[in-house]
Every structure is written in C-alpha cells, then in structure tokens.
Amino acid sequence: MTSFNRSTNRRLNKLPQIPSVWEGDRRPLSSSPIPHSDSSANGDCILWVDGSQGVVRGMDVVPPETGPEAIVRTLMRAMEHPHSPAKPARPQKIVVKDREIQFYLRGVLQDLDIVIDYAPDLPLIDELFRGFAEIVDSQIPDLPPQYAQALQEKAFALWQAAPWEFLEEQQIISIEINKWDVGKLYASVMGMLGMEYGILFYRSEESLQRFRAAVLQHEDSQGRLEEAFLKQDCLFLTFESLDADDEDEDQMDDLAEMDLSEIAPTFGNIHPLEGLRSVLYDEEALLVYVALESLCRFIRDHRRQLCDDIFPELSHRYRISLPEAESATKSVSVTVASMPQLAAELEEMAGFGADESEIETSDSPIFRSLRDDLIPEDSFLSLGVVSWEMLEYLRKGVTYHPAGEIKQVGDGLPVILIQTSRPKAKTVIESIEAAGGLKAICFNPGADPFDGDRYDLGLLQTQNGELFLFGEFLDDDPIHVEARKKWNQRCKNTKGYCGLIIAKGLTGAARGNPQLRDMVALFEARSLSPKDLGLGTLQLMPQL
Structure with missing residues (x-):
C-alpha cells in the first residue's frame, strides 16, 4: 500500500487538530451514464464534509477507473487548502460508509492521529449526493x-x-x-x-x-x-x-x-x-x-x-x-x-472572379517581372541546412525529385524550407510538378524606388523557365545577411546543389519548427547567382 513520505507526515501533523468529525465518500454522480455528455457527468464524485460545522471542505470529480489514491488526494486538499470559509486543519475523526475505503484510509493515515470509523449512513453527504444526482440526471444529452x-x-x-x-x-x-x-x-x-x-x-x-x-x-x-x-x-x-x-x-x-x-x-x-x-x-x-x-x-x-x-x-x-x-x-x-x-x-x-489587375493591393506591392502565386502568403519560411543523414531519410520518405549526383561536402545540403497547411502544401507540390519540376533557387537584388529600400529577393525557377517569388528580405537585415553567407558557402561546398523542402503543419504544434514527419516533399535543384539570371536589379512597383 502507498503511504505518505515522512516529510508529508510531518507537514500534515503541524496542522491544528480540531474536535470535529468529517464525513467522506466516493460515488458516481449519475445513476446511469449519459451518452456524449461532458465526461465529468459520468465520473465519480469525492466529497469531504465537516459534519460538525456543516461545510464542504473538499470535492473532486474523477474518472470511474481512478484508483483509491484519489480520495486521499482530495482529503489532503480538504485539510491543507479547504474550501472557504473553512481553515486548514486535521479532524479528530473521519467517518465513511465503505469498508474498503475505511481500511485503506487506516493504513494511509496511521501516523496522523486520526480515528477512521465506519457508519452505514452519512446523512449530510447522502443529502448532498441526492442533490448532485438530480442536477446531473436532469441534464439534456448533446444527442438524443x-x-x-x-x-x-x-x-x-x-x-x-x-x-x-x-x-x-x-x-x-x-x-x-x-x-x-x-x-x-x-x-x-x-x-x-x-x-x-x-x-x-x-x-x-x-x-x-x-x-x-x-x-x-x-x-x-x-x-x-x-x-x-x-x-x-x-x-x-x-x-x-x-x-x-x-x-x-x-x-x-x-x-x-x-x-x-x-x-x-x-x-x-x-x-x-x-x-x-x-x-x-x-x-x-x-x-x-x-x-x-x-x-x-x-x-x-x-x-x-x-x-x-x-x-x-x-x-x-x-x-x-x-x-x-x-x-x-x-x-x-x-x-x-x-x-x-x-x-x-x-x-x-x-470577388473571386475578378481580374488580378483590378484588385487593389496597394499595401502588397509586387515585382512585375515575377509571379507571386506559388507560395501561400501565410507560409513559414527559413534558410537552413539538412544534414546528409536526414537527407537520406527524406529521399525515402517524401515526394522526392532529384537533381543529380550531389557530393556530400560540409554539414549538409542547403535548403529553403516552406511550411504551410497540408492542403496548400499539396497545391504547391502539384504546381511545381506541373511546371516540369524545380530547376533552380536564386537570390536577386530588388529595389523600391519610392522609399529607397533595397531587397534580396528569393526566387524559384521551374523547368519551364518561370520565376516565382518566395521571399522578400531587406538586404541590411543582419539575420538574413548571416543566413545568406551560410547559404552561399554551403552551395559552394555542394558545387551549386541545393534543395526546397515543402512541409505541412503550419497550424499545429510544429509551427515554425517542422519535424521530419511534417516534411512532405523535397525538390533538389541548382543554385543560381544574380549574374546567372541576368535580370539586373528588379524594381518594386505598386499594384494598380
């Protein structure tokens, strides 16, 4: 039988012992289970009442399968943290109407100088449980x-x-x-x-x-x-x-x-x-x-x-x-x-059928020479690296499009990770596949002639030659600058190979930190420099 450790016994013995008799019992709240109702309505209610003062000191509702320890946990709260207006205290005597509970409490509370007695009826608790049962049994179930x-x-x-x-x-x-x-x-x-x-x-x-x-x-x-x-x-x-x-x-x-x-x-x-x-x-x-x-x-x-x-x-x-x-x-x-x-x-x-040129998005400028309809706006985006070991797992466990023989040099394959919801991830993957697959990942300078800001634009190039914008980064952002330095070095190590990972779980616990199980596609590609693209500095223009 589980018993209190010595420090707990010492703490409980420091509580003042009052000359009162407490009643305790554990009973089902409802006489019959209520289908599809709140689980508490079908649970067991544990009740500790100070019979001398007529006050409830502690009450809990627990699942029916919970062990006898629950009645002791509620008793401890009734002693140390009772419901108002009762004060912390130990009783001189406890009365229960269940022989098993009586014997269990005698063993657990043997060092607390509390008498544990049996009585066939507990009038105060019986009346409280009758009231509880009437309330619970009168509840309307969620479904007939x-x-x-x-x-x-x-x-x-x-x-x-x-x-x-x-x-x-x-x-x-x-x-x-x-x-x-x-x-x-x-x-x-x-x-x-x-x-x-x-x-x-x-x-x-x-x-x-x-x-x-x-x-x-x-x-x-x-x-x-x-x-x-x-x-x-x-x-x-x-x-x-x-x-x-x-x-x-x-x-x-x-x-x-x-x-x-x-x-x-x-x-x-x-x-x-x-x-x-x-x-x-x-x-x-x-x-x-x-x-x-x-x-x-x-x-x-x-x-x-x-x-x-x-x-x-x-x-x-x-x-x-x-x-x-x-x-x-x-x-x-x-x-x-x-x-x-x-x-x-x-x-x-x-307005779903309106032409895009008619939709006012003055607060969402676009680059005229690019498409920006591939990556969902609310996606989580990061520049990082996948270790060579994890890369092997990914290749076997997700939708995989290889780009050639990649030499394993450095700490892993540089990747762009885009996390979105499962349905949107599926759409992104299908769109890239429909365009023949992913050809290259690029970064190209961009400028806003209206406020003078300069950008590092993240671009995806598909096999059919189309360019898609996946990110706009201020070129003086220290975090992005550092991430780009690592990206360039890693691409140099891999002789220009990199990858795009599409992950689900944007609305889940893995938001912003997708795990291996959240990754659904890997597109390997080549890394292109602005010189390779030959686009020059792209001008940021407002949508008309």
Missing part, C-alpha cells in the same frame, strides 16, 4: 440517446469521405427533404483551408447569402463577425481534437493529420433567436442524420465529377432509411443537387 450512435457513425463516414479535399465553402449542395418542417437544407463544406473541418446545413438560401455578405462587409471587425455568426440559421457538424481542451489553439495540429481515434464530432444548431447550442433534439437529429447519409451517398456517386475544376450541375434522388426508434416514419425520399449558379453568385460576391 436513440440516435446518438447512428449520428456518430455518419459523422465519421463523412470524415472519411473528406469532401473538403475538393469542395470549397461556396460550392453549395442542396438537400431536399420536405420533412420535419424543412424543405431544403443547403450544405456548405468547411475545411479546404486546413483550418476548421465540418458541414453547415443552412435552413434557407437567404440565411446563407446574408451570412456571406456580412462576413465580407465586416471581415475586419471581430465583434461584427461574431454577431453575423450568431445570426445564421443552420445545423452544423464540426470536428475537433479530443485533446482540444488541453492545447493552446495556436498549437493545434491539423486534424487531417490525426488518426480517427483522436477526433470527435460535435453537432449543434445556430439560430438568430437561440444563438448557438451544442445540443440536437429529436427532429433535428433525424434531419442531420438524413442530410449526412444523403450527402455521403452523393459524394460517393459523383466524386469524380465534383473533383473537376468546374463545379458541375448534378442531381440524384435517394431513399434514406431512418435509424430504428419509436417513429412511424421508416424512410425518407431525398433529392441532392449541386448548385453551380449559387456558387457563381457567391464567388462573384467575394
């Missing part, structure tokens, strides 16, 4: 118990179908149900940007359009965005990490990189008069079940067409069997259809 398992299964089926890999948020799919006072639902898929994954099922086309318009109008005002969010009229399914509560939001891994066992679906409803609630009632649960099942079937039947660059016009009718429950309705006929016309309207609203 009779539909919970079926909804969970459909959610994971959608996750595995991964519609966000080929559908953008504005590419709306209508689901005509004509049941439960709903004519159509309008499904908007979230997740292509590698941020939040899920589906919004709008109850009307107007609600969808109003929300999109509000977002575009108030995108710089967080308060207005929150107001617009709460004015939506939709049901939703989102996915989150099971460890989301324990992690900093900025350090969250991309869910798409996690195992299915690490992900949990969350269902809910948003309405202008109700706000947001993560609870579905019976009819809403059936509505979402039918929507998910029909959407999964539609994706299965039309995946190839939906992956095309042009959002196609498609329609399919399904009969969906409802989960077994106390319902007279056994199945529902549903029509699922893509809405390319609505998608075009939403794209026009957002």
Whole structure:
C-alpha cells in the first residue's frame, strides 16, 4: 500500500487538530451514464464534509477507473487548502460508509492521529449526493440517446469521405427533404483551408447569402463577425481534437493529420433567436442524420465529377432509411443537387472572379517581372541546412525529385524550407510538378524606388523557365545577411546543389519548427547567382 513520505507526515501533523468529525465518500454522480455528455457527468464524485460545522471542505470529480489514491488526494486538499470559509486543519475523526475505503484510509493515515470509523449512513453527504444526482440526471444529452450512435457513425463516414479535399465553402449542395418542417437544407463544406473541418446545413438560401455578405462587409471587425455568426440559421457538424481542451489553439495540429481515434464530432444548431447550442433534439437529429447519409451517398456517386475544376450541375434522388426508434416514419425520399449558379453568385460576391489587375493591393506591392502565386502568403519560411543523414531519410520518405549526383561536402545540403497547411502544401507540390519540376533557387537584388529600400529577393525557377517569388528580405537585415553567407558557402561546398523542402503543419504544434514527419516533399535543384539570371536589379512597383 502507498503511504505518505515522512516529510508529508510531518507537514500534515503541524496542522491544528480540531474536535470535529468529517464525513467522506466516493460515488458516481449519475445513476446511469449519459451518452456524449461532458465526461465529468459520468465520473465519480469525492466529497469531504465537516459534519460538525456543516461545510464542504473538499470535492473532486474523477474518472470511474481512478484508483483509491484519489480520495486521499482530495482529503489532503480538504485539510491543507479547504474550501472557504473553512481553515486548514486535521479532524479528530473521519467517518465513511465503505469498508474498503475505511481500511485503506487506516493504513494511509496511521501516523496522523486520526480515528477512521465506519457508519452505514452519512446523512449530510447522502443529502448532498441526492442533490448532485438530480442536477446531473436532469441534464439534456448533446444527442438524443436513440440516435446518438447512428449520428456518430455518419459523422465519421463523412470524415472519411473528406469532401473538403475538393469542395470549397461556396460550392453549395442542396438537400431536399420536405420533412420535419424543412424543405431544403443547403450544405456548405468547411475545411479546404486546413483550418476548421465540418458541414453547415443552412435552413434557407437567404440565411446563407446574408451570412456571406456580412462576413465580407465586416471581415475586419471581430465583434461584427461574431454577431453575423450568431445570426445564421443552420445545423452544423464540426470536428475537433479530443485533446482540444488541453492545447493552446495556436498549437493545434491539423486534424487531417490525426488518426480517427483522436477526433470527435460535435453537432449543434445556430439560430438568430437561440444563438448557438451544442445540443440536437429529436427532429433535428433525424434531419442531420438524413442530410449526412444523403450527402455521403452523393459524394460517393459523383466524386469524380465534383473533383473537376468546374463545379458541375448534378442531381440524384435517394431513399434514406431512418435509424430504428419509436417513429412511424421508416424512410425518407431525398433529392441532392449541386448548385453551380449559387456558387457563381457567391464567388462573384467575394470577388473571386475578378481580374488580378483590378484588385487593389496597394499595401502588397509586387515585382512585375515575377509571379507571386506559388507560395501561400501565410507560409513559414527559413534558410537552413539538412544534414546528409536526414537527407537520406527524406529521399525515402517524401515526394522526392532529384537533381543529380550531389557530393556530400560540409554539414549538409542547403535548403529553403516552406511550411504551410497540408492542403496548400499539396497545391504547391502539384504546381511545381506541373511546371516540369524545380530547376533552380536564386537570390536577386530588388529595389523600391519610392522609399529607397533595397531587397534580396528569393526566387524559384521551374523547368519551364518561370520565376516565382518566395521571399522578400531587406538586404541590411543582419539575420538574413548571416543566413545568406551560410547559404552561399554551403552551395559552394555542394558545387551549386541545393534543395526546397515543402512541409505541412503550419497550424499545429510544429509551427515554425517542422519535424521530419511534417516534411512532405523535397525538390533538389541548382543554385543560381544574380549574374546567372541576368535580370539586373528588379524594381518594386505598386499594384494598380
């Protein structure tokens, strides 16, 4: 049996011993488990009460599988750090109604001069637990118990179908149900940007359009965005990490990189008069079940067409069997259809179809002779080196494009590392491959004639001769100057060979420090000097 160490016994014995009797017990909070509820509602509650004064000194809720040590930990807090208004103290006597707890405490507390007794009833604690149980048992579960398992299964089926890999948020799919006072639902898929994954099922086309318009109008005002969010009229399914509560939001891994066992679906409803609630009632649960099942079937039947660059016009009718429950309705006929016309309207609203020359980006100048549409703007960028040992691992474990025989001289291969989200990394890789691969990595001088700043421009040259801007560095930045010196020396060691690494995980714990598992592609290339390029100093010009 585990016992206190001597220093802990000495510390506890220094507490004043008061002439009072404490009651202690550990019991389940709820008489029956509540599916898909907060885990604390299904836990065991440990309670220590000063029966003489009628005050709760300590309380904890622990998972049912937690060992008997938990009751001692709560007792220690009840003695040393009790709930107000109680003061730190030791009792003269402890009473419990569980023989196993009694014998366990006798062994652990034998050096603290505390009597441990048994009583068949603990009136004060019995009354407190009755109150707790009534509160917990009256809680509404997040999902109706009779539909919970079926909804969970459909959610994971959608996750595995991964519609966000080929559908953008504005590419709306209508689901005509004509049941439960709903004519159509309008499904908007979230997740292509590698941020939040899920589906919004709008109850009307107007609600969808109003929300999109509000977002575009108030995108710089967080308060207005929150107001617009709460004015939506939709049901939703989102996915989150099971460890989301324990992690900093900025350090969250991309869910798409996690195992299915690490992900949990969350269902809910948003309405202008109700706000947001993560609870579905019976009819809403059936509505979402039918929507998910029909959407999964539609994706299965039309995946190839939906992956095309042009959002196609498609329609399919399904009969969906409802989960077994106390319902007279056994199945529902549903029509699922893509809405390319609505998608075009939403794209026009957002300005997606505008010519780049018409978009004002006066605060984001470009170099006219270069393309800047390859590397995502929010990417993490670094100049560094990959050891020869790690290089061998990379060549075997990622998308790899060699450039020739590289002599292993120096500390490793000089590389440019670009870290972005998983979907964007995939797009970058496909774009380079479509251009024939990577030919060279270059640095070329640039100048801003308006303010006199001079730049060191990082360029990627593809095999088809195109030049892409990947970075703009002030040429007097001491950090960049030092990094460029090392780059030049390492390229000299390798006889002009270098590499480009594309990594995922920008939104995860590895942000800014990608590990080997985050690296998805290696393009080996040649290093070119400004003289090799022959471009001279490029002039920074504002976008008109």
